[in-house]
Amino acid sequence: MVAIKQQLVKRTNRISAGKNLINYITIHETANTNKGANAQAHANLQSNGNSREASWHYQVDDKQVIQSFSDLAICWHAGKGNRQSIGIEICVNQDGNYAKAVGNAIALVKILMARYNLNVSRVVQHNFWTGKDCPHFLRNGKKGINWNQFKSKLNNSNISAGDYLVLKYGDVGDRVKLYQDKLKCAGYKIDVDGSFGPAMLKVVKQFQKDNGLAVDGYLGPDTQKTLNKVVKDIKNAKEVDELTKYMDEVLPPTQQKDAADLFEKAHKDGYFSDNHAPKTKTMTRRQYYDLKESLEIREKLNKKVE
Ligand SMILES: [Zn+2]
Numbered sequence: 671m672v673a674i675k676q677q678l679v680k681r682t683n684r685i686s687a688g689k690n691l692i693n694y695i696t697i698h699e700t701a702n703t704n705k706g707a708n709a710q711a712h713a714n715l716q717s718n719g720n721s722r723e724a725s726w727h728y729q730v731d732d733k734q735v736i737q738s739f740s741d742l743a744i745c746w747h748a749g750k751g752n753r754q755s756i757g758i759e760i761c762v763n764q765d766g767n768y769a770k771a772v773g774n775a776i777a778l779v780k781i782l783m784a785r786y787n788l789n790v791s792r793v794v795q796h797n798f799w800t801g802k803d804c805p806h807f808l809r810n811g812k813k814g815i816n817w818n819q820f821k822s823k824l825n826n827s828n829i830s831a832g833d834y835l836v837l838k839y840g841d842v843g844d845r846v847k848l849y850q851d852k853l854k855c856a857g858y859k860i861d862v863d864g865s866f867g868p869a870m871l872k873v874v875k876q877f878q879k880d881n882g883l884a885v886d887g888y889l890g891p892d893t894q895k896t897l898n899k900v901v902k903d904i905k906n907a908k909e910v911d912e913l914t915k916y917m918d919e920v921l922p923p924t925q926q927k928d929a930a931d932l933f934e935k936a937h938k939d940g941y942f943s944d945n946h947a948p949k950t951k952t953m954t955r956r957q958y959y960d961l962k963e964s965l966e967i968r969e970k971l972n973k974k975v976e
Pocket residue numbers: 697698699747796802804805
């Protein structure tokens with residue numbers, strides 16, 4: 671399994687309230703061929719407050735995978751796909767190796783498919799949701815690998831989540847890794863090393879106890895089904911709740927002045943009638959950013975007309 675580095679964004683106005691249903695995985699390419707436009711650069715962009723009205727869960731280049739948001743966060747990358755998919759950006763920087771970046775993306779997608787029990791038919795292009803020509807190079811195949819080839823590599827995954835083989839103390843291999851990954855996602859402290867040793871046995875028993883299952887230490891069908899459900903339902907829910915709460919807090923006084931200016935400008939432009947008197951003192955961050963965004967879009971549209 672490819673190592674996933676976490677650089678989680680703690681403060682953002684680039685996600686929606688609620689929890690991602692995770693029915694799909696959406697594949698993107700960054701479309702930024704500049705030197706240095708790698709995964710770290712894109713992760714930093716998200717950490718530092720993306721100027722674009724966008725966000726995504728993972729960015730992948732030829733060297734690493736970096737996670738920016740909990741899988742359960744509703745990021746802004748795929749229109750109506752936002753509420754039900756995990757977004758992955760593949761870097762296309764000219765100083766990176768595209769084939770290797772795609773290889774890392776495949777490894778990541780396999781982990782996510784197994785983690786959330788998703789079939790390969792649930793791996794889709796950004797284009798699927800919005801019609802945009804993204805992922806550009808995978809769509810036209812000009813960099814040596816096309817979409818069908820990408821999908822075929824997901825098919826022969828050696829980690830399948832569909833069957834419920836019993837895993838037990840002493841077992842080793844990818845299926846053990848898969849369930850270690852799920853236990854970790856469910857909030858248990860465990861190494862993802864592919865070995866079902868004493869530490870894992872203890873964790874499995876704890877999980878069974880916590881979920882009202884028979885405490886036998888065997889990872890059989892019941893335990894696996896329950897674990898799959900737990901992972902899908904509560905993974906990082908706390909973190910998402912915190913972000914959501916943050917967005918719904920009233921704007922701090924330092925930003926209230928900004929908001930008042932924004933309102934005044936909008937009012938002058940005829941964007942608001944007198945009925946929409948500034949209520950900046952009770953305005954939440956979400957309302958503020960929504961307003962800011964709609965004004966920016968309006969400005970852009972006006973410019974196009976001119
Ligand atoms: Zn895209």
